[in-house]
Amino acid sequence: MSRTPDRRSVIQSALGAAALAGLASGHAGAAAAAGPSATVRGSTLLDATALYFVSFDGLVNNNAFQKHGLLTHNGHQYAVWYAGDRQATIARRPLSATSWSRTTVGHALTVNDSHNVISVGVSPADGRLHLVMDSHSSGYFYVRSVAGLATSPGSHPWRADRFGPVQTSMDGTALTSTFTYPQLLVSPAGRLQLSYRTGHSGNGQAALAEYDGTRWANLGAWSSATGAYTTARGTSNARNLYLHGIDYGRDGRLHVFGTWREQSTAVTCGANLTNHDTVYVRSSDAGRTWTNAAGATVGTTGGTLVSVNSPGLVVDPLSPDHALMNQESQAVDSAGRPHALVSYVPGRFGQCVPDYVAGRVANAYNFHLHQNAAGAWQKREIPVPMRSSQRSQLVLDAFDNAYVVMPYVRVVAASAASGWTDWTLLYDGTAAGSSLNAFGEVVVDSTRVPVDGVLSVLYQERSSGTTPSPLRVIDFQLPRA
Numbered sequence: 001m002s003r004t005p006d007r008r009s010v011i012q013s014a015l016g017a018a019a020l021a022g023l024a025s026g027h028a029g030a031a032a033a034a035g036p037s038a039t040v041r042g043s044t045l046l047d048a049t050a051l052y053f054v055s056f057d058g059l060v061n062n063n064a065f066q067k068h069g070l071l072t073h074n075g076h077q078y079a080v081w082y083a084g085d086r087q088a089t090i091a092r093r094p095l096s097a098t099s100w101s102r103t104t105v106g107h108a109l110t111v112n113d114s115h116n117v118i119s120v121g122v123s124p125a126d127g128r129l130h131l132v133m134d135s136h137s138s139g140y141f142y143v144r145s146v147a148g149l150a151t152s153p154g155s156h157p158w159r160a161d162r163f164g165p166v167q168t169s170m171d172g173t174a175l176t177s178t179f180t181y182p183q184l185l186v187s188p189a190g191r192l193q194l195s196y197r198t199g200h201s202g203n204g205q206a207a208l209a210e211y212d213g214t215r216w217a218n219l220g221a222w223s224s225a226t227g228a229y230t231t232a233r234g235t236s237n238a239r240n241l242y243l244h245g246i247d248y249g250r251d252g253r254l255h256v257f258g259t260w261r262e263q264s265t266a267v268t269c270g271a272n273l274t275n276h277d278t279v280y281v282r283s284s285d286a287g288r289t290w291t292n293a294a295g296a297t298v299g300t301t302g303g304t305l306v307s308v309n310s311p312g313l314v315v316d317p318l319s320p321d322h323a324l325m326n327q328e329s330q331a332v333d334s335a336g337r338p339h340a341l342v343s344y345v346p347g348r349f350g351q352c353v354p355d356y357v358a359g360r361v362a363n364a365y366n367f368h369l370h371q372n373a374a375g376a377w378q379k380r381e382i383p384v385p386m387r388s389s390q391r392s393q394l395v396l397d398a399f400d401n402a403y404v405v406m407p408y409v410r411v412v413a414a415s416a417a418s419g420w421t422d423w424t425l426l427y428d429g430t431a432a433g434s435s436l437n438a439f440g441e442v443v444v445d446s447t448r449v450p451v452d453g454v455l456s457v458l459y460q461e462r463s464s465g466t467t468p469s470p471l472r473v474i475d476f477q478l479p480r481a
Helices: 017-021 356-363
Strands: 039-050 070-073 076-082 087-094 101-108 118-123 128-133 141-144 179-186 192-200 203-211 216-221 226-230 235-243 254-262 275-283 289-291 297-300 314-316 329-332 338-344 365-371 377-381 393-396 402-406 410-414 424-428 454-460 469-477
Touching: 039 076, 039 087, 039 454, 070 118, 070 454, 076 118, 076 128, 076 454, 087 118, 087 128, 101 141, 118 179, 118 192, 128 179, 128 192, 192 235, 254 329, 254 338, 275 338, 314 365, 314 377, 329 393, 338 393, 365 402, 402 454
Parallel strands: 203 235
Antiparallel strands: 039 469, 070 076, 076 087, 087 101, 118 128, 128 141, 179 192, 192 203, 203 216, 226 235, 235 254, 254 275, 275 289, 275 314, 289 297, 329 338, 338 365, 365 377, 393 402, 402 410, 410 424, 454 469
């Protein structure tokens, strides 16, 4: 089923002639300085009655921190979600198709918790699809497909028996009994890696596992939960690092932005979450050794851990009093420079946000943070109010133009030619005449944009209580090289 939203809500970006004439200072890797644009290609229906319940101000089918809820590989796109009967479901379509084939994988969601998302990845060595799901500081569930399902899709029927049994380990390799936030990515060596948190909010560690095409290995934790963090109000001695993402650049370097969340609320004002600071680490050996932006080693996976007291981590300092969002978004440009999206309530609205959700809905803004050619960090407020407590997503196109997909499918963008200063609203899913009725956070397919310049956005329609609602994917055509 296909449905095209009202195109009157599509706003093309207006860039000056000077911005289109040449490359921005320090910008490299783009064939020409084409400005950002987002043209709706259409919308497809994944499920007319997808599972719906609100917890932690979100939905289990469209949490922005999923990597990946939408994934493109070898000319096909994959989507994962829970159907109205709670069954974990996966669908695929050729990139040129407007309809999806779907099947279930033999697992039903255990609890009404929006953290318990499904993440999907592909192991290049054997062409399997891997699904990790249904966990929040608990055990997890894992399913993998037959070999070759992702690399030779035309040779395999799309049905449930193409997936193996549901497991509570990674094919025999145990990870942790307090598992959350699976993110699947492929290393430069072609190994499928799994990023996850072990432990709990305010007392947990970032960790990695890796699949070589034969078996999984647990590489271990790389961030520490211990150490003293002190503000004028008090001290906290435990925390966890929330990742904005974990992404390889074209040069094989691994990039991670994150925020710390403290266990003790003594460090903050009001009834606020204790998220503070934006930190950055990177790795040149597939996540074994971690350095700060200056290149100094700050930790090793399974060894000396990255901690709140490690030197040179903070690239954007912020106290715990401004309703800083955790697990926002990040990307790496064609020159290998890292970009992050952070959101919080700016200080002009006061130095204490007493209520996290209400404060963010009223006054939160997104900020674009990136490292320039000289290695300095630059930050700019995106001058479009969020009107939401939730997360946005950052994507870069073939020309390194930046797109931020905000809650309710509102798309703002800035050109690389301007140095990412000319933020413009391109599409507003809440505009008069729009029929999206999106709930809030969305899932984007960052893996498709390099393939054909299409930005696919998964969203779920607003409902009430536990009444199932439609789950859709809207496609935007971005500039192509």
